[in-house]
Amino acid sequence: MFLVQMPPSSAKSGTGAASAAQRKALRPFLGMIDAVLVHGPADFSFSGAVASDDAAAVWTWMVRDVAPDLIDVAAIDDSAISHAAVESLLPELLARARKALLAAESSVELTRRLKTALGGDEVFARLPTVLNALRCRGLLEKAQGFGRAANGMADEAALALALQSMPLSDQPVAALLLQAAVGQVANPTRLVTAAIRIAGAATEPALVRAGFAPLVEAILAHAQDQIPALAQMGTFGDMDLVCRSVDRFHRLMRAVTGYVELNRGSRWSTVGAALIKAASNRVEPKLKDVGPDMNQALRRREGYDRLDSDQVLMALNGLYLLATVRESRDSLAVNATFDQVWAQTGQALEIHLERLLQQGRASPDDAVIAARLDAALKMAEIRFGQDYADTLRRSRDAAVERRA
16 A cells, blocks of 8 residues: 655655655654653663654654655645554554564674664664554553543542553553553552552562553653753743643652652662752752842842843742742752742842832832832742732732822
8 A cells, every 4th residue: 555656766856855854844653652752862761661752763764764665755744644544554564664673683784774774773772662652552542541531530449450451461562551641640649559559569579570660660751751841941931841840750750759669779769869860950050040030020220220021020930930849849859959049039029028018108100110019929929828919919009099
């Protein structure tokens, strides 16, 4: 079956650059294995997680070298028609890819060529996992459904029973399915406690014997996948994404480090410590900027006074992050920095609020002071809570009414 007839060889040279660009723009395998994809490159590899860069390299290799007679990337897109066409071709694609992999196993030269075609040893090592994910593509969606359903299971015994439906005897497949499922679970701790219930103990050996090593690996893989988002910087950085990633990282790491008795020096213990260090190294510099950003946003400017909306946004973002870290600090190594910043921002914000309230009473018609006070009250709401900010708002409004 042909998705589209390939152009004559005379036309290929003219479309090579366009085809390469389109291959890069398309999602690997048109999103069929997105459920197990993670951001790459990463420090640690996990049995059920496929780095997006590795998936893209395998996809390029397949359409370029394995089946150029079946797929013309210049003629496909993310539409349902293209998806169905590629889906119908996958059995043949997988058969050809496995044939190439088996041939490489029997020849040093063919192995070298295959590694070169894929882009290196790391992609070559992950090729069997990518092919297995494609083979299990129909189950990945069901695994995601299991993850969503787990969020609504209040009974831990029912969740444990559902978890046992995973093909734990086939660890490579279980790794992929649990990778897909964990991505949909809001509270991964519930999966771990259910696994501990089945295993009869919270120790590493007990969980491994019960077949739940892929579950812990999937949780660690998703935790590692939160770290790239923490690199957001500057005014236009997506701080909502950073805060969600910090919160998600905490939920994932707490499920392992808080409930599993990790052996000193084991892989899980080593990986967990390294991930906490990596996340903390990205969060800590942002915490140190919160105080200076807040002071600059709320301080009166010499000469022509104005409210710097970008600086206010940076200060608000910093305080949102500070509040998120406060709830997630058990999974981060930033206690010393956090305690210092938390105390300093609280003291400084109280001083700014008192000063701005006094300035507002002295200059009730100054729009800049009013806007700066509104910004400070928003910061107070984040730092001290809704009741504290509302009390100050009522005090400000009462002063306005008395003047009127």
